[in-house]
Amino acid sequence: MTLAFFFQQLLNAVQLGSIYALIALGYTLVYGVLRLINFAHGDIFMAGAFIGYFVATLLVGVGIGWPWGFILTLLFSMILTALLGVGIERVAYRPLRTAPRLSVVVTALGVGLLLEHIALGAFGASRRNLPPLLPETWMQSVxxxxxxxxxxxTWLKVLIIVISLLLMIILQVIVRRTKAGMAMRAISYDKFAVPLMGVPMDRIIAITFILGPSLAAAAGVMYATQYPVIEPYMGLLVGWQAFIAAVVGGIGDIRGAMVGGFILGFVQIFVVALGQFPALSFLSSTYRDLVAYALLLIILVVKPTGIFGVATRQKV
Amino acid sequence: MAQLPRRIREFLGRIPLLAYLLGFLAATGIESILGKTLGLLIGLGGVPAFFGITDSLSRLVLDKGLGGVLLSLPSVFIYFVLALVYDVLIYILPVFIVAGLLSRPVRWFVSTLPEWLTGFIHMVTLFLSLWTWGGLVEYRLLVVMYIGVNIIMTTSLNLINGYMGEFSCGHAGFMAVGAYVSSVLTVWLFTQDDVFGAPVLRAGWSVILFPLILVVGGIAAAIMGLLVAFPSFKTRGDYLAIVTISVNFIIKSAIENIEKIGGPRGFMGMKGVLRTMESVLNVPWLLIWTFIGVLVTLVVIHNFVSSTKGKGVVAIREDEIAAELMSVNTRHTKILAFTISSFFAGIAGGLFAHVLGYINPGTFTIFKSTESLVMVYLGGMGSISGSVLSAGIFTLAMEALRPLEVWKKVLIWLLLILLMMFRREGIMGGKELTDFVSLERLGLRRPVKEVKGYAPAAD
Structure with a gap:
């Protein structure tokens, strides 16, 4: 493997991994606070991409181009998707706050599939392309x-990586330096004692459902700029990968989600890249998912709570 | 609501089950003679496939926006009312008249026979009525077999999700293994195929070997079930759910990468197997084997959860550590539960593949698994009769709502969410049908003779 080839794949991997990481963060934030695997999150990502598509079409139609078109698209889709996320929590998850956890997980699964099929019914199965928000030169390879x-x-890849890192830093600041972030961490530490200390549980959960979906929306818009395909099933494809990333890192842990995202990006890109060498030609791109899921299975068997996860001790 | 169980109990207990079955058989007989004439007479244009629901919904105009939908509503409504008249005349009246008339003779008749014979007569009557009902419209027969496949899927998944309290959401993966293994075997052995060449065995063998091949598919699926069973020793709850999902994806992905069996394009040729079997003896083979498959599944799973081992499964659900302390071998029990569950998923897959005649990896995704989950939760966790009921209702609803296209799915997932909000325990709420009405009242078991000094428990 030559050095340039390696760096090129590394760049691809970091770019893919940062998108995975952004979505994985949503899974992990909700899990940390609610102990709920939000299976609908992949479809929230899809919704974010669709909202981004409509906002971008509107903006380009009005004549707002680079750079404000891109920034506003990103911003508006983050806001609207966050509203969607909060709405889902309010309507579907909050009534089940005291229900057995299994019921909530099933509800989450149902919400995800509902979103998917509403998108399918309303927008059809045809693939849509995001209107050009970036100058041509950004898409061309340098x-x-x-x-x-x-x-x-391409500069686009660099842009995606930079924006993702920026968002992750902002998230870290919110979680580490603000009162709301402190409350989130506290709730994930002890769900019963913290509300007694005067922490408004509902508001903190709502904030969680603002942060996760807005990150997913950002990921959705950037994914749609990089791979110009917006369709109802994109949440199924990308969302599940991001979910693996969250689990590999240790779901519930923010660093874990980031690291897991990058690991998965590396694994997937390099499975495909290694297949280009004659000796490893059996590794075609169709093995990408197989390897990813096998990795997940192995990690779960060896270290059931992921890389950063802390083993939960059962009380006897 | 509190009165409902008693009402149902009284209603169900009044007339023995066999009388209802005979009533249904009579209704299907009447339909096959008079159905078409009546349908034409009322203005339905023939026999409605699913009690008129599908045909009335297909009048809905979906592709012209909301206005089109609203404009087409009256014609949907008129057709629906006409179909309702048809249903009352063909089904409801005959069923209740025949059941009412036969109630006493049947109760006497049943009480004179040994129990195994009674059960057998019930089964034969049910089979015959399904056959005549399905024989009238080809599509119905297909749906009846889908219901059978779904009953097997739901009951076997209920063993894990309901009785053992784990959250398995990769059941379709095991179904895929069973479907592929048995289809490849039957196509290789009994048909002329592009990939596998001439049939290996003579046609006569197909009839004998078909159930054995289904079992082989089931065993293959059970071996894959170990992939979940071993991680389940260390992992529980959410993480085990993830293991099951990833096993589902791994199986699907692996099949996609095997070129020889069609890869992502899928595998076909099972219709040829069916033709071979029918050339030996022309009976509805698949209906028979689906029917038997359902019976065997129900009996085995019922007996398993009633056995000592099965009580261990329930003990694991309640408290794993306590179960271990009470000398339940949790590892052994988990392996057993997972292999039994995936074995029957494999059988369901084999049947499904031969019913459909074509399978591809895309059929066995997380969607399929989620459908099974919906059926389990709809029927109620830890209730076999609930699973049977919900598989029937769900499959019929899926087929009846087919004209709604994508919105059908929207309705279904909405139903799941509402179910979780308002009736989390499902239709049966963890109870069996026999908790509401005793086997004696149903006419499936001979009434207990009064012994002096012993009062039988009131039902």
Missing amino acids: EINIMGEYLSF
Whole structure:
């Protein structure tokens, strides 16, 4: 493997991984606070991409282009998707706050499939492309010379990585430095004692459902710019991968979600990349999912709570 | 609401089950003679496939926006009312008249026979009525077999999700294994195929070997079930759910990568197997085997959860550590539960593949698993009769609502969410049908003779 090839794949992996990480953060935030696997999160990502599509079409139609078109699309889709997330929590999850956890998980699964099929019924199965929000030159590949080898990349990839990292830093600040973040961490530590200390449970949960879906919406818009495909089933494909990332890192742990996202991005990109070598040609791109899920299975068997997860001790 | 169980109990207990079955048989007989004439007479244009629900919904105009939907509503309504007249005349009146008339003779007749014979007569009557009902419209027969497949899926999943209290959401993966293994075997052995060449065995063998091949598919699925069973020693709850999902994805992905059995394009040729079997003896083979498959599943799972081992399964649900202390071998029990469950999922898969005649990996995704989950929760966790009931209702509803296209799915998932909000315990709420009405009243068991000094428990 040449160095340039390696760096090129590394860039791809980091870019894919950062999108996975953004979605995985949503899974992990909700799990941390509610102990609920929010199976609807993948479809919230899909909804974010669709909202982004409509906002972008509107903005481009009005004549707002780069850079404000892109920034506003990102912003509006984050806000609207956050509203959707809070709405879902209010309507579907809050009435089940005292129900057995299994019922809530089933509800989450149902909400996800509901969103998916509403999108399918309302917008059809046809694939849509995001209108061009970025200047042409950002999409074209640029080549730089590294020791006689050419490394090609697009500025779009760099942009995605930068925005993702920025959002993750903002999230870290919110969770680590603000009162709401402190309350979130406290609730995930002890769900029963913390409300007694005067922490408004419902409001903190609502904040969680603002943060997670808005990150997913950002991921959705960026995913749609990079891979110009918006369709009702995209949540199923990308959402589940992100979910694996969250579990691999240890669901409920924010660092875990980020690390898990990048690990999964690396694994998937390099399974495909290694298949380009004659000796490993059996590794076609169709093995991508197989390897990802096998990885998940192995991690769960060896370390059932993921890389950063703390083992829950059962009281006897 | 509190009165409801008693009402149902009284209503169900009045007339023995066999009388209802005979009533249904009579109704299907009347339909096959008079149905078409009556349908034409009322203005339905023939025999309505599903009590007129599908046909009335297919009058709904979906592709012209909301206005189209609203404009087409009257014609839907008129057709529905006409179909209702048909249903009353063909089904409801005959069933209740025949059942009412036969109630006393049947109760006497049943009490003279040994119990195994009574059960057998019930089964034969049910089978015959399903056959005549399905024989009238080909599509109905297909749906009856789907219901059978779904009953097997739901009951076997209920063993894990209901009785053992784990959250398995990858049941379709095991179904896929059973479907592929048995289809490949039957196509290889009994038909001329592009990939596998000429049939290996003579046609006569197909009739004998078909159930054995289904069992082989089931065993293959049970072996894959170990993939979930071993992680379940260390992992519980959410994480085990993830294991099951990933096993589902792994199986689907693995099948997609095996070129020889069609990869993502799918596998077909099972219709040829059916033709081979019918060339030997022309009876509805698949209906027979689906029927037997359902019976065997119900009996085995019922007996398993009633056995000592099965009580161990329930003990694990309640408290795993306490169960371990009370000498339940949790590892052994888990392996047993997972293999039995996935074995029957494999059988369901084999039947499903031969009913449909074509399978592809995309059939066995998380959607299919979730459908099974919905049926389990609809029927109620830990209730076999609930599973049977919900599989029947759900499958019929799925087929009847087919004209609604995508919105059908929206309705179904909405139903699931509402169910979780308002009736979390499902239709049966963890109870069996026999908790409401005793087997004696149903006419499935001979009444207990009064012994002096012993009062039988009131039902």
